[in-house]
Amino acid sequence: MTYQETLDFLYAQLPMFQREGKSAFKKDLSNTIALCEALDHPENAFKSVHVAGTNGKGSSSHILSAVLQSAGYKVGLYTSPHLKSFTERVKINGQPIAEDKVVEFVGGIKMHIEEIQPSFFELTVAMAFDHFRNEKVDIAIIEVGLGGRLDSTNVISPEVSLITNIGMDHMDMLGNTLELIAGEKAGIIKADTPVVVSQKQEETTPVFLEKSSQEKAPITFAEEVYQWNASNIMKSNQIFLEDVVLEAKGNYQKHNALGVLSIIDALNQKGDFFISKEAIKEGFKNLSALSGLEGRWQTLQTAPLMITDVGHNEDGWRFVLDQISTLKFNKLWMVLGVVQEKDLPNMLSKLPVEAYYFYCKPNVPRGLDASVLGEEAEKIGLKGEVISDVNEAIQAAKEKASEEDLIFIGGSTFVVAEIENL
Structure with missing residues (x-):
């Protein structure tokens, strides 16, 4: 198949939530698990950060990717939906997956697609995992599609998890209160795995505290650790970074940036990564060029x-x-x-x-x-x-x-x- 024929096959054969809505959403991980088994479990072949939330998860994922790239790491990035090209969903160091790689993947797994009948999203998640394994990324940033607990991405074992703002969206599938929605997002919190919450919200904080306690997962509320003061970022009332330029101009991006800083702390504390202050400033300043972020203010x-x-x-x-x-x-x-x-x-x-x-x-x-x-x-x-x-x-x-x-x-x-x- 050509690339266009491959896309036509994906759009025609597989239900896609972004286009069709609730009918394409499957609250079950069985298809993703089956695809990962067919691919010999690529989800276990790389380190990762898992990112959930209502607003800000895409921006946070891109900011984190840019910072990690600035620190010299080979970074996979899986986000959805795409704006212009399907290949935007799967990137390494800001570069979308090559069209021939998409064709090769779909052709190679077509028998399993016909057998498993996955959704469009389930298949693209498996494609991203397979690509990141094949390209031997140092770490991959994996953005949740919808919810968290039963999202197709929730088969990974991340180094740390990030939960951004919780708001009223997709209530017909996730619940009609902030507490219920937070409960679904909290499903990405794993046993003994640090979790960062970007914004402390009255309705959702008890949900995250309870889940993290159950999982014995250390929890950090980023706003309690970091604050913006004009162009400086403060930590424990001391200047942490001076003259910070965050290329993403929306004021709401500052919440996302603070969550990213706490994720960087967690990665540095684990000892497998070293992300310097200089890398943070460079990633913030050159966000779009490094990660390909578009459409945010x-x-x-x-x-x-x-x-x-x-x-x-x-x-x-x-x-x-x-x-x-x-x-x-x-x-x-x-x-x-x-x-x-x-x-x-x-x-x-x-x-x-x-x-x-x-x-x-x-x-x-x-x-x-x-x-x-x-x-x-x-x-x-x-x-x-x-x-x-x-x-x-x-x-x-x-x-x-x-x-x-x-x-x-x-x-x-x-x-x-x-x-x-x-």
């Missing part, structure tokens, strides 16, 4: 200022709106598209009424019809128009905006993924 142009962000749930939107409030501009234009299962009344009620909206539809089966989004927005007094195609909506916003205005594009990872020339 990313500036696409100036005059008018145009920014995009993949934030797509309640907490993600709060971070975005808080960030917008720090900017100076004349008028706000928002290109907005979402997927079907979102709590529209709750989400829309938090959006600024003074903005003008262009409602679009992400081009995936889960994408919510733009006219439905527009109708719901109109009910609560938001002003805008329906332009279903993402890039046509962006062009319309650019034509209406003046040089002193702000255009924001978001609502879904899939809207960001469709932006031309991202």
Whole structure:
């Protein structure tokens, strides 16, 4: 098969949550275990860090990868979903897996695919593990897809686990309270394995403390160890790093960075790794070039200022709106598209009424019809128009905006993924 034929096979034959939603999600590790057995257990062949959370797990994974690369290590990175190319999901030192490696893997395991009938995500997890083993990475950063306890990635035995912000998302699958959602995320906490929690939240802290106690897993709340003070990072009220430049510009990224610092502490304490302060600063400063991170408070142009962000749930939107409030501009234009299962009344009620909206539809089966989004927005007094195609909506916003205005594009990872020339 060619690369495109291989992708067509994956998309056609295997259910994919990002495109189809809940019907593609399997709360069971049996398929992943079967695939790993068929591949002679690649998940046991490399050291790893496991990363779960509602918001920030992708950014944290990329930041950690960049720092470890700066320290001289060969670093595998598995994240999802991808923005532009399937190969973005599996990287080594920021370089996506080669297309011919994807073809080779799928062709070599096709008999097992037909027998096991895995989901799209289960197969890509197995592909990442196999690739990292074959390429002999020093360490791999493995981002959870959904939840944690029964996520396909939860077959690894990591050096340390990281849990980022917990928010209300995927409630139909993970539970309708922060405590229940945290319980699913806490499923990545392993016996005698350190765990770092980026943010201490009132509702979720008892969940993580209880699980870590059960597993005898040392737990660290990063915000109790590290703090930002202007451009300096403090540790135990002493300056730890001076003049820090974090390339990821969203204010919410500081929470992610503090979690990464505590992960680095845990790795250094284990003795198999040495990550210097210089490597930390270099990784923070050169994040995108080293890891390939995109779509996080990313500036696409100036005059008018145009920014995009993949934030797509309640907490993600709060971070975005808080960030917008720090900017100076004349008028706000928002290109907005979402997927079907979102709590529209709750989400829309938090959006600024003074903005003008262009409602679009992400081009995936889960994408919510733009006219439905527009109708719901109109009910609560938001002003805008329906332009279903993402890039046509962006062009319309650019034509209406003046040089002193702000255009924001978001609502879904899939809207960001469709932006031309991202």
